[in-house]
Amino acid sequence: MHALQSLHTFALPSHCQKLVVVEAPEQLKEIDFEPPFFILGEGSNCVFLEDFQGSVLQIANRGIEISETELHYHVRVAAGENWHQLVIKLLNMGIGGLENLALIPGTVGAAPVQNIGAYGVELADVFDSLTGFDIAKRDFVQLNKAQCQFGYRDSVFKGPLQGQFVITEVTLKLPKQWQPILAYGPLKALQGQSVSPQLVADRVIQIRRSKLPDPTVCANAGSFFKNPVVEAQLVDTLQEQYPDMPMYPVTKGKVKLAAGWLIEQAGLKDHRIGGIRVYDKQALVLVNDQQGDGTELLAMIEHIQQSVWGKFAVALMPEVRLIAAQGEHSVGGMHG
Known part of the structure:
Protein backbone atom coordinates (compact mmCIF):
# COMPACT_ATOMS: atom_id res chain seq x y z
CA MET A 1 0.00 0.00 0.00
CA HIS A 2 1.24 3.50 -0.89
CA ALA A 3 0.12 6.59 1.03
CA LEU A 4 -1.80 9.11 -1.10
CA GLN A 5 -2.17 11.86 1.52
CA SER A 6 0.84 13.82 0.21
CA LEU A 7 -0.11 13.20 -3.46
CA HIS A 8 -3.40 15.13 -3.46
CA THR A 9 -3.68 18.68 -2.17
CA PHE A 10 -6.82 18.02 -0.09
CA ALA A 11 -4.65 15.55 1.84
CA LEU A 12 -7.23 13.12 3.19
CA PRO A 13 -5.63 10.03 4.75
CA SER A 14 -5.78 7.35 2.03
CA HIS A 15 -3.68 4.69 0.30
CA CYS A 16 -3.54 2.85 -3.01
CA GLN A 17 -2.52 -0.72 -3.81
CA LYS A 18 0.19 0.32 -6.27
CA LEU A 19 1.79 3.60 -7.39
CA VAL A 20 3.43 3.88 -10.82
CA VAL A 21 5.36 7.07 -11.68
CA VAL A 22 5.27 7.60 -15.47
CA GLU A 23 8.30 9.65 -16.56
CA ALA A 24 8.28 8.53 -20.23
CA PRO A 25 5.08 7.95 -22.27
CA GLU A 26 6.50 4.65 -23.61
CA GLN A 27 6.08 3.20 -20.10
CA LEU A 28 2.32 3.21 -20.71
CA LYS A 29 2.70 0.36 -23.22
CA GLU A 30 3.99 -1.86 -20.39
CA ILE A 31 1.07 -1.21 -18.01
CA ASP A 32 -1.84 -3.67 -17.99
CA PHE A 33 -4.49 -1.07 -16.98
CA GLU A 34 -6.42 -3.61 -14.95
CA PRO A 35 -9.28 -1.68 -13.30
CA PRO A 36 -9.51 0.05 -11.01
CA PHE A 37 -6.75 2.51 -11.91
CA PHE A 38 -6.54 6.28 -11.65
CA ILE A 39 -4.49 8.80 -13.63
CA LEU A 40 -2.96 11.41 -11.32
CA GLY A 41 -1.12 14.66 -12.03
CA GLU A 42 -0.39 16.91 -9.05
CA GLY A 43 -3.61 15.92 -7.29
CA SER A 44 -5.01 19.45 -7.08
CA ASN A 45 -8.41 18.62 -8.58
CA CYS A 46 -9.16 15.22 -7.07
CA VAL A 47 -9.81 13.95 -3.57
CA PHE A 48 -9.20 10.36 -2.46
CA LEU A 49 -12.14 9.78 -0.10
CA GLU A 50 -10.83 6.42 1.14
CA ASP A 51 -8.27 3.75 0.29
CA PHE A 52 -8.17 3.15 -3.47
CA GLN A 53 -8.27 -0.55 -4.35
CA GLY A 54 -6.10 -0.33 -7.46
CA SER A 55 -3.16 1.37 -9.19
CA VAL A 56 -2.51 5.09 -9.31
CA LEU A 57 -0.48 6.26 -12.32
CA GLN A 58 1.29 9.54 -11.63
CA ILE A 59 2.11 11.35 -14.88
CA ALA A 60 5.52 12.99 -14.45
CA ASN A 61 7.02 13.43 -17.96
CA ARG A 62 8.70 16.78 -18.70
CA GLY A 63 9.55 18.96 -21.69
CA ILE A 64 8.46 22.16 -23.49
CA GLU A 65 9.03 22.89 -27.20
CA ILE A 66 8.08 26.18 -28.86
CA SER A 67 7.82 26.74 -32.61
CA GLU A 68 6.27 29.64 -34.47
CA THR A 69 4.44 30.54 -37.64
CA GLU A 70 3.80 34.03 -38.95
CA LEU A 71 0.79 34.59 -36.70
CA HIS A 72 1.11 32.09 -33.83
CA TYR A 73 3.36 30.45 -31.29
CA HIS A 74 2.85 26.68 -31.07
CA VAL A 75 3.78 25.37 -27.64
CA ARG A 76 4.16 21.59 -27.17
CA VAL A 77 4.19 20.64 -23.51
CA ALA A 78 4.63 17.30 -21.74
CA ALA A 79 1.63 16.39 -19.58
CA GLY A 80 3.71 16.21 -16.39
CA GLU A 81 4.80 19.87 -16.53
CA ASN A 82 3.34 22.25 -13.92
CA TRP A 83 0.70 24.53 -15.47
CA HIS A 84 1.57 27.74 -13.61
CA GLN A 85 5.29 27.31 -14.26
CA LEU A 86 4.47 27.02 -17.98
CA VAL A 87 2.48 30.29 -17.85
CA ILE A 88 5.39 32.07 -16.13
CA LYS A 89 8.01 30.61 -18.51
CA LEU A 90 6.05 31.86 -21.54
CA LEU A 91 5.53 35.31 -19.99
CA ASN A 92 9.28 35.55 -19.34
CA MET A 93 9.80 34.83 -23.06
CA GLY A 94 7.35 37.58 -23.98
CA ILE A 95 4.59 35.15 -25.02
CA GLY A 96 1.13 36.11 -23.75
CA GLY A 97 -2.24 34.39 -23.95
CA LEU A 98 -2.24 32.29 -20.77
CA GLU A 99 -2.00 35.14 -18.23
CA ASN A 100 -5.68 34.89 -17.16
CA LEU A 101 -4.98 31.25 -16.27
CA ALA A 102 -1.99 32.00 -14.01
CA LEU A 103 -1.73 30.24 -10.64
CA ILE A 104 -4.24 27.52 -11.53
CA PRO A 105 -2.76 24.50 -9.74
CA GLY A 106 -2.04 21.18 -11.41
CA THR A 107 -0.31 19.71 -14.44
CA VAL A 108 -0.61 20.57 -18.11
CA GLY A 109 -2.06 17.10 -18.81
CA ALA A 110 -4.91 17.70 -16.37
CA ALA A 111 -5.84 21.03 -17.99
CA PRO A 112 -7.82 19.59 -20.94
CA VAL A 113 -9.68 17.07 -18.78
CA GLN A 114 -11.23 19.88 -16.79
CA ASN A 115 -11.07 22.48 -19.60
CA ILE A 116 -9.61 24.77 -16.92
CA GLY A 117 -10.75 28.37 -16.98
CA ALA A 118 -10.58 31.64 -15.09
CA TYR A 119 -11.32 35.33 -15.63
CA GLY A 120 -12.99 34.94 -19.02
CA VAL A 121 -10.51 32.48 -20.61
CA GLU A 122 -10.75 28.70 -20.96
CA LEU A 123 -8.11 26.23 -22.07
CA ALA A 124 -10.26 25.54 -25.16
CA ASP A 125 -9.57 29.14 -26.32
CA VAL A 126 -5.81 28.48 -26.64
CA PHE A 127 -5.88 24.74 -27.39
CA ASP A 128 -4.60 23.21 -30.63
CA SER A 129 -4.30 19.44 -30.12
CA LEU A 130 -3.07 16.76 -27.73
CA THR A 131 -1.45 13.35 -27.82
CA GLY A 132 -2.29 10.49 -25.50
CA PHE A 133 -2.30 6.76 -25.03
CA ASP A 134 -5.51 5.05 -26.12
CA ILE A 135 -5.80 2.14 -23.68
CA ALA A 136 -8.02 -0.04 -25.91
CA LYS A 137 -5.80 0.44 -28.98
CA ARG A 138 -2.60 0.17 -26.90
CA ASP A 139 -1.21 3.02 -28.99
CA PHE A 140 -0.65 6.79 -29.08
CA VAL A 141 -3.33 8.91 -30.74
CA GLN A 142 -3.60 12.63 -31.52
CA LEU A 143 -6.87 14.46 -30.90
CA ASN A 144 -7.84 17.87 -32.25
CA LYS A 145 -9.98 20.45 -30.46
CA ALA A 146 -13.32 19.20 -31.81
CA GLN A 147 -12.52 15.63 -30.76
CA CYS A 148 -11.91 16.79 -27.18
CA GLN A 149 -15.56 17.97 -26.92
CA PHE A 150 -14.76 20.85 -24.57
CA GLY A 151 -17.57 22.27 -22.44
CA TYR A 152 -17.74 24.29 -19.24
CA ARG A 153 -15.23 22.49 -16.95
CA ASP A 154 -15.87 19.48 -19.13
CA SER A 155 -14.38 17.40 -21.96
CA VAL A 156 -14.55 13.99 -23.65
CA PHE A 157 -12.09 12.82 -20.94
CA LYS A 158 -14.81 13.17 -18.31
CA GLY A 159 -17.29 11.39 -20.60
CA PRO A 160 -16.74 8.71 -23.28
CA LEU A 161 -12.94 8.62 -22.87
CA GLN A 162 -12.90 8.59 -19.07
CA GLY A 163 -10.61 5.78 -17.99
CA GLN A 164 -9.83 5.03 -21.65
CA PHE A 165 -7.15 7.58 -22.47
CA VAL A 166 -3.97 8.96 -20.85
CA ILE A 167 -2.95 12.45 -22.01
CA THR A 168 0.83 12.61 -22.54
CA GLU A 169 1.35 15.93 -24.38
CA VAL A 170 -0.65 19.10 -25.09
CA THR A 171 -0.09 21.64 -27.90
CA LEU A 172 -1.28 25.21 -27.40
CA LYS A 173 -1.69 27.85 -30.13
CA LEU A 174 -1.11 31.43 -28.95
CA PRO A 175 -1.63 34.42 -31.27
CA LYS A 176 1.34 36.78 -31.68
CA GLN A 177 -1.10 39.71 -31.88
CA TRP A 178 -1.85 39.69 -28.15
CA GLN A 179 -5.21 41.03 -26.97
CA PRO A 180 -5.94 41.39 -23.25
CA ILE A 181 -9.16 39.81 -21.99
CA LEU A 182 -10.37 42.05 -19.18
CA ALA A 183 -14.15 41.65 -19.21
CA TYR A 184 -14.41 39.41 -16.16
CA GLY A 185 -14.77 40.48 -12.53
CA PRO A 186 -11.83 42.28 -10.94
CA LEU A 187 -9.91 42.58 -14.24
CA LYS A 188 -12.45 45.15 -15.46
CA ALA A 189 -10.52 47.75 -13.45
CA LEU A 190 -7.67 47.42 -15.99
CA GLN A 191 -9.89 48.30 -18.99
CA GLY A 192 -8.80 51.43 -20.84
CA GLN A 193 -5.28 51.22 -19.42
CA SER A 194 -2.12 50.26 -21.24
CA VAL A 195 -1.57 46.68 -20.05
CA SER A 196 0.92 43.91 -20.79
CA PRO A 197 0.48 40.13 -20.39
CA GLN A 198 2.75 40.32 -17.33
CA LEU A 199 0.61 43.04 -15.72
CA VAL A 200 -2.57 40.97 -16.25
CA ALA A 201 -0.84 37.88 -14.83
CA ASP A 202 0.36 39.82 -11.77
CA ARG A 203 -3.20 41.03 -11.12
CA VAL A 204 -4.66 37.51 -11.54
CA ILE A 205 -2.04 36.07 -9.17
CA GLN A 206 -2.76 38.80 -6.62
CA ILE A 207 -6.54 38.15 -6.79
CA ARG A 208 -6.17 34.38 -6.55
CA ARG A 209 -3.79 34.61 -3.60
CA SER A 210 -6.20 36.90 -1.76
CA LYS A 211 -9.08 34.43 -2.17
CA LEU A 212 -7.55 30.97 -2.26
CA PRO A 213 -5.50 29.38 0.51
Whole structure:
Protein backbone atom coordinates (compact mmCIF):
# COMPACT_ATOMS: atom_id res chain seq x y z
CA MET A 1 0.00 0.00 0.00
CA HIS A 2 1.24 3.50 -0.89
CA ALA A 3 0.12 6.59 1.03
CA LEU A 4 -1.80 9.11 -1.10
CA GLN A 5 -2.17 11.86 1.52
CA SER A 6 0.84 13.82 0.21
CA LEU A 7 -0.11 13.20 -3.46
CA HIS A 8 -3.40 15.13 -3.46
CA THR A 9 -3.68 18.68 -2.17
CA PHE A 10 -6.82 18.02 -0.09
CA ALA A 11 -4.65 15.55 1.84
CA LEU A 12 -7.23 13.12 3.19
CA PRO A 13 -5.63 10.03 4.75
CA SER A 14 -5.78 7.35 2.03
CA HIS A 15 -3.68 4.69 0.30
CA CYS A 16 -3.54 2.85 -3.01
CA GLN A 17 -2.52 -0.72 -3.81
CA LYS A 18 0.19 0.32 -6.27
CA LEU A 19 1.79 3.60 -7.39
CA VAL A 20 3.43 3.88 -10.82
CA VAL A 21 5.36 7.07 -11.68
CA VAL A 22 5.27 7.60 -15.47
CA GLU A 23 8.30 9.65 -16.56
CA ALA A 24 8.28 8.53 -20.23
CA PRO A 25 5.08 7.95 -22.27
CA GLU A 26 6.50 4.65 -23.61
CA GLN A 27 6.08 3.20 -20.10
CA LEU A 28 2.32 3.21 -20.71
CA LYS A 29 2.70 0.36 -23.22
CA GLU A 30 3.99 -1.86 -20.39
CA ILE A 31 1.07 -1.21 -18.01
CA ASP A 32 -1.84 -3.67 -17.99
CA PHE A 33 -4.49 -1.07 -16.98
CA GLU A 34 -6.42 -3.61 -14.95
CA PRO A 35 -9.28 -1.68 -13.30
CA PRO A 36 -9.51 0.05 -11.01
CA PHE A 37 -6.75 2.51 -11.91
CA PHE A 38 -6.54 6.28 -11.65
CA ILE A 39 -4.49 8.80 -13.63
CA LEU A 40 -2.96 11.41 -11.32
CA GLY A 41 -1.12 14.66 -12.03
CA GLU A 42 -0.39 16.91 -9.05
CA GLY A 43 -3.61 15.92 -7.29
CA SER A 44 -5.01 19.45 -7.08
CA ASN A 45 -8.41 18.62 -8.58
CA CYS A 46 -9.16 15.22 -7.07
CA VAL A 47 -9.81 13.95 -3.57
CA PHE A 48 -9.20 10.36 -2.46
CA LEU A 49 -12.14 9.78 -0.10
CA GLU A 50 -10.83 6.42 1.14
CA ASP A 51 -8.27 3.75 0.29
CA PHE A 52 -8.17 3.15 -3.47
CA GLN A 53 -8.27 -0.55 -4.35
CA GLY A 54 -6.10 -0.33 -7.46
CA SER A 55 -3.16 1.37 -9.19
CA VAL A 56 -2.51 5.09 -9.31
CA LEU A 57 -0.48 6.26 -12.32
CA GLN A 58 1.29 9.54 -11.63
CA ILE A 59 2.11 11.35 -14.88
CA ALA A 60 5.52 12.99 -14.45
CA ASN A 61 7.02 13.43 -17.96
CA ARG A 62 8.70 16.78 -18.70
CA GLY A 63 9.55 18.96 -21.69
CA ILE A 64 8.46 22.16 -23.49
CA GLU A 65 9.03 22.89 -27.20
CA ILE A 66 8.08 26.18 -28.86
CA SER A 67 7.82 26.74 -32.61
CA GLU A 68 6.27 29.64 -34.47
CA THR A 69 4.44 30.54 -37.64
CA GLU A 70 3.80 34.03 -38.95
CA LEU A 71 0.79 34.59 -36.70
CA HIS A 72 1.11 32.09 -33.83
CA TYR A 73 3.36 30.45 -31.29
CA HIS A 74 2.85 26.68 -31.07
CA VAL A 75 3.78 25.37 -27.64
CA ARG A 76 4.16 21.59 -27.17
CA VAL A 77 4.19 20.64 -23.51
CA ALA A 78 4.63 17.30 -21.74
CA ALA A 79 1.63 16.39 -19.58
CA GLY A 80 3.71 16.21 -16.39
CA GLU A 81 4.80 19.87 -16.53
CA ASN A 82 3.34 22.25 -13.92
CA TRP A 83 0.70 24.53 -15.47
CA HIS A 84 1.57 27.74 -13.61
CA GLN A 85 5.29 27.31 -14.26
CA LEU A 86 4.47 27.02 -17.98
CA VAL A 87 2.48 30.29 -17.85
CA ILE A 88 5.39 32.07 -16.13
CA LYS A 89 8.01 30.61 -18.51
CA LEU A 90 6.05 31.86 -21.54
CA LEU A 91 5.53 35.31 -19.99
CA ASN A 92 9.28 35.55 -19.34
CA MET A 93 9.80 34.83 -23.06
CA GLY A 94 7.35 37.58 -23.98
CA ILE A 95 4.59 35.15 -25.02
CA GLY A 96 1.13 36.11 -23.75
CA GLY A 97 -2.24 34.39 -23.95
CA LEU A 98 -2.24 32.29 -20.77
CA GLU A 99 -2.00 35.14 -18.23
CA ASN A 100 -5.68 34.89 -17.16
CA LEU A 101 -4.98 31.25 -16.27
CA ALA A 102 -1.99 32.00 -14.01
CA LEU A 103 -1.73 30.24 -10.64
CA ILE A 104 -4.24 27.52 -11.53
CA PRO A 105 -2.76 24.50 -9.74
CA GLY A 106 -2.04 21.18 -11.41
CA THR A 107 -0.31 19.71 -14.44
CA VAL A 108 -0.61 20.57 -18.11
CA GLY A 109 -2.06 17.10 -18.81
CA ALA A 110 -4.91 17.70 -16.37
CA ALA A 111 -5.84 21.03 -17.99
CA PRO A 112 -7.82 19.59 -20.94
CA VAL A 113 -9.68 17.07 -18.78
CA GLN A 114 -11.23 19.88 -16.79
CA ASN A 115 -11.07 22.48 -19.60
CA ILE A 116 -9.61 24.77 -16.92
CA GLY A 117 -10.75 28.37 -16.98
CA ALA A 118 -10.58 31.64 -15.09
CA TYR A 119 -11.32 35.33 -15.63
CA GLY A 120 -12.99 34.94 -19.02
CA VAL A 121 -10.51 32.48 -20.61
CA GLU A 122 -10.75 28.70 -20.96
CA LEU A 123 -8.11 26.23 -22.07
CA ALA A 124 -10.26 25.54 -25.16
CA ASP A 125 -9.57 29.14 -26.32
CA VAL A 126 -5.81 28.48 -26.64
CA PHE A 127 -5.88 24.74 -27.39
CA ASP A 128 -4.60 23.21 -30.63
CA SER A 129 -4.30 19.44 -30.12
CA LEU A 130 -3.07 16.76 -27.73
CA THR A 131 -1.45 13.35 -27.82
CA GLY A 132 -2.29 10.49 -25.50
CA PHE A 133 -2.30 6.76 -25.03
CA ASP A 134 -5.51 5.05 -26.12
CA ILE A 135 -5.80 2.14 -23.68
CA ALA A 136 -8.02 -0.04 -25.91
CA LYS A 137 -5.80 0.44 -28.98
CA ARG A 138 -2.60 0.17 -26.90
CA ASP A 139 -1.21 3.02 -28.99
CA PHE A 140 -0.65 6.79 -29.08
CA VAL A 141 -3.33 8.91 -30.74
CA GLN A 142 -3.60 12.63 -31.52
CA LEU A 143 -6.87 14.46 -30.90
CA ASN A 144 -7.84 17.87 -32.25
CA LYS A 145 -9.98 20.45 -30.46
CA ALA A 146 -13.32 19.20 -31.81
CA GLN A 147 -12.52 15.63 -30.76
CA CYS A 148 -11.91 16.79 -27.18
CA GLN A 149 -15.56 17.97 -26.92
CA PHE A 150 -14.76 20.85 -24.57
CA GLY A 151 -17.57 22.27 -22.44
CA TYR A 152 -17.74 24.29 -19.24
CA ARG A 153 -15.23 22.49 -16.95
CA ASP A 154 -15.87 19.48 -19.13
CA SER A 155 -14.38 17.40 -21.96
CA VAL A 156 -14.55 13.99 -23.65
CA PHE A 157 -12.09 12.82 -20.94
CA LYS A 158 -14.81 13.17 -18.31
CA GLY A 159 -17.29 11.39 -20.60
CA PRO A 160 -16.74 8.71 -23.28
CA LEU A 161 -12.94 8.62 -22.87
CA GLN A 162 -12.90 8.59 -19.07
CA GLY A 163 -10.61 5.78 -17.99
CA GLN A 164 -9.83 5.03 -21.65
CA PHE A 165 -7.15 7.58 -22.47
CA VAL A 166 -3.97 8.96 -20.85
CA ILE A 167 -2.95 12.45 -22.01
CA THR A 168 0.83 12.61 -22.54
CA GLU A 169 1.35 15.93 -24.38
CA VAL A 170 -0.65 19.10 -25.09
CA THR A 171 -0.09 21.64 -27.90
CA LEU A 172 -1.28 25.21 -27.40
CA LYS A 173 -1.69 27.85 -30.13
CA LEU A 174 -1.11 31.43 -28.95
CA PRO A 175 -1.63 34.42 -31.27
CA LYS A 176 1.34 36.78 -31.68
CA GLN A 177 -1.10 39.71 -31.88
CA TRP A 178 -1.85 39.69 -28.15
CA GLN A 179 -5.21 41.03 -26.97
CA PRO A 180 -5.94 41.39 -23.25
CA ILE A 181 -9.16 39.81 -21.99
CA LEU A 182 -10.37 42.05 -19.18
CA ALA A 183 -14.15 41.65 -19.21
CA TYR A 184 -14.41 39.41 -16.16
CA GLY A 185 -14.77 40.48 -12.53
CA PRO A 186 -11.83 42.28 -10.94
CA LEU A 187 -9.91 42.58 -14.24
CA LYS A 188 -12.45 45.15 -15.46
CA ALA A 189 -10.52 47.75 -13.45
CA LEU A 190 -7.67 47.42 -15.99
CA GLN A 191 -9.89 48.30 -18.99
CA GLY A 192 -8.80 51.43 -20.84
CA GLN A 193 -5.28 51.22 -19.42
CA SER A 194 -2.12 50.26 -21.24
CA VAL A 195 -1.57 46.68 -20.05
CA SER A 196 0.92 43.91 -20.79
CA PRO A 197 0.48 40.13 -20.39
CA GLN A 198 2.75 40.32 -17.33
CA LEU A 199 0.61 43.04 -15.72
CA VAL A 200 -2.57 40.97 -16.25
CA ALA A 201 -0.84 37.88 -14.83
CA ASP A 202 0.36 39.82 -11.77
CA ARG A 203 -3.20 41.03 -11.12
CA VAL A 204 -4.66 37.51 -11.54
CA ILE A 205 -2.04 36.07 -9.17
CA GLN A 206 -2.76 38.80 -6.62
CA ILE A 207 -6.54 38.15 -6.79
CA ARG A 208 -6.17 34.38 -6.55
CA ARG A 209 -3.79 34.61 -3.60
CA SER A 210 -6.20 36.90 -1.76
CA LYS A 211 -9.08 34.43 -2.17
CA LEU A 212 -7.55 30.97 -2.26
CA PRO A 213 -5.50 29.38 0.51
CA ASP A 214 -2.08 27.99 -0.40
CA PRO A 215 -2.52 24.17 -0.39
CA THR A 216 0.97 23.73 1.07
CA VAL A 217 -0.19 25.70 4.13
CA CYS A 218 -3.86 24.70 4.32
CA ALA A 219 -5.04 21.53 2.55
CA ASN A 220 -7.62 22.34 -0.16
CA ALA A 221 -8.50 21.58 -3.77
CA GLY A 222 -9.23 25.13 -4.95
CA SER A 223 -12.73 25.96 -6.20
CA PHE A 224 -14.76 22.98 -5.03
CA PHE A 225 -18.05 23.51 -6.90
CA LYS A 226 -18.85 24.42 -10.50
CA ASN A 227 -20.57 27.74 -11.06
CA PRO A 228 -24.10 26.52 -11.95
CA VAL A 229 -25.65 27.39 -15.31
CA VAL A 230 -29.42 27.87 -14.88
CA GLU A 231 -32.51 29.04 -16.76
CA ALA A 232 -32.78 32.82 -17.18
CA GLN A 233 -36.37 32.57 -15.89
CA LEU A 234 -35.14 31.35 -12.49
CA VAL A 235 -32.59 34.18 -12.37
CA ASP A 236 -35.30 36.78 -13.04
CA THR A 237 -37.25 35.44 -10.04
CA LEU A 238 -34.17 35.35 -7.79
CA GLN A 239 -33.10 38.85 -8.80
CA GLU A 240 -36.30 40.33 -7.41
CA GLN A 241 -35.18 39.06 -4.00
CA TYR A 242 -31.40 39.44 -4.51
CA PRO A 243 -30.78 42.43 -6.81
CA ASP A 244 -27.00 42.31 -6.25
CA MET A 245 -26.70 38.62 -7.16
CA PRO A 246 -23.67 38.12 -9.48
CA MET A 247 -24.67 36.60 -12.81
CA TYR A 248 -23.09 36.06 -16.21
CA PRO A 249 -25.23 35.45 -19.33
CA VAL A 250 -23.97 32.31 -21.13
CA THR A 251 -26.33 31.70 -24.06
CA LYS A 252 -29.88 32.69 -24.90
CA GLY A 253 -31.98 31.68 -21.93
CA LYS A 254 -29.05 30.45 -19.81
CA VAL A 255 -27.19 32.30 -17.06
CA LYS A 256 -24.16 31.32 -14.96
CA LEU A 257 -24.36 32.06 -11.22
CA ALA A 258 -21.47 32.32 -8.74
CA ALA A 259 -21.44 29.17 -6.59
CA GLY A 260 -19.35 30.88 -3.90
CA TRP A 261 -21.92 33.69 -3.56
CA LEU A 262 -24.78 31.16 -3.26
CA ILE A 263 -22.94 29.21 -0.54
CA GLU A 264 -22.15 32.41 1.35
CA GLN A 265 -25.76 33.63 1.12
CA ALA A 266 -26.85 30.27 2.54
CA GLY A 267 -24.88 31.28 5.66
CA LEU A 268 -22.21 28.60 5.28
CA LYS A 269 -18.96 30.62 5.29
CA ASP A 270 -16.69 29.13 7.97
CA HIS A 271 -19.17 26.28 8.58
CA ARG A 272 -17.42 23.17 9.89
CA ILE A 273 -18.19 19.44 9.84
CA GLY A 274 -15.46 17.48 11.64
CA GLY A 275 -12.11 18.42 10.13
CA ILE A 276 -13.64 19.99 6.99
CA ARG A 277 -14.51 23.69 6.81
CA VAL A 278 -15.95 26.17 4.31
CA TYR A 279 -13.11 28.67 3.84
CA ASP A 280 -13.82 31.97 5.58
CA LYS A 281 -12.38 34.18 2.80
CA GLN A 282 -14.04 32.41 -0.15
CA ALA A 283 -17.03 30.11 0.32
CA LEU A 284 -16.32 28.29 -2.95
CA VAL A 285 -13.31 26.65 -1.29
CA LEU A 286 -13.46 23.77 1.20
CA VAL A 287 -10.44 23.23 3.44
CA ASN A 288 -9.24 20.20 5.36
CA ASP A 289 -7.68 22.05 8.27
CA GLN A 290 -8.21 19.56 11.11
CA GLN A 291 -7.42 16.08 9.77
CA GLY A 292 -10.80 15.49 8.15
CA ASP A 293 -11.84 12.27 6.42
CA GLY A 294 -13.90 11.28 3.38
CA THR A 295 -17.12 10.74 5.34
CA GLU A 296 -16.96 14.27 6.74
CA LEU A 297 -16.24 15.73 3.31
CA LEU A 298 -19.23 13.94 1.75
CA ALA A 299 -21.42 15.16 4.63
CA MET A 300 -20.23 18.74 3.97
CA ILE A 301 -20.91 18.48 0.22
CA GLU A 302 -24.43 17.20 0.88
CA HIS A 303 -25.10 19.89 3.50
CA ILE A 304 -24.00 22.64 1.08
CA GLN A 305 -26.07 21.18 -1.78
CA GLN A 306 -29.18 20.91 0.37
CA SER A 307 -28.77 24.39 1.85
CA VAL A 308 -28.31 26.06 -1.55
CA TRP A 309 -31.14 24.03 -3.10
CA GLY A 310 -33.42 24.91 -0.19
CA LYS A 311 -32.73 28.64 -0.49
CA PHE A 312 -32.37 29.15 -4.27
CA ALA A 313 -33.62 25.93 -5.98
CA VAL A 314 -30.20 25.79 -7.65
CA ALA A 315 -28.29 22.49 -7.83
CA LEU A 316 -24.54 22.62 -7.12
CA MET A 317 -22.15 19.98 -8.44
CA PRO A 318 -18.54 19.47 -7.35
CA GLU A 319 -15.87 20.60 -9.79
CA VAL A 320 -13.34 18.47 -7.90
CA ARG A 321 -13.22 14.75 -8.79
CA LEU A 322 -14.10 12.50 -5.85
CA ILE A 323 -12.32 9.13 -5.86
CA ALA A 324 -13.68 6.20 -3.84
CA ALA A 325 -12.30 2.65 -3.44
CA GLN A 326 -13.23 1.51 -6.97
CA GLY A 327 -13.00 4.80 -8.84
CA GLU A 328 -14.94 8.00 -9.40
CA HIS A 329 -17.73 8.72 -6.91
CA SER A 330 -20.59 10.89 -8.12
CA VAL A 331 -22.82 12.93 -5.85
CA GLY A 332 -26.29 14.00 -6.97
CA GLY A 333 -26.97 17.71 -7.28
CA MET A 334 -30.74 17.80 -6.82
CA HIS A 335 -32.24 17.99 -3.39
CA GLY A 336 -35.90 18.70 -2.93
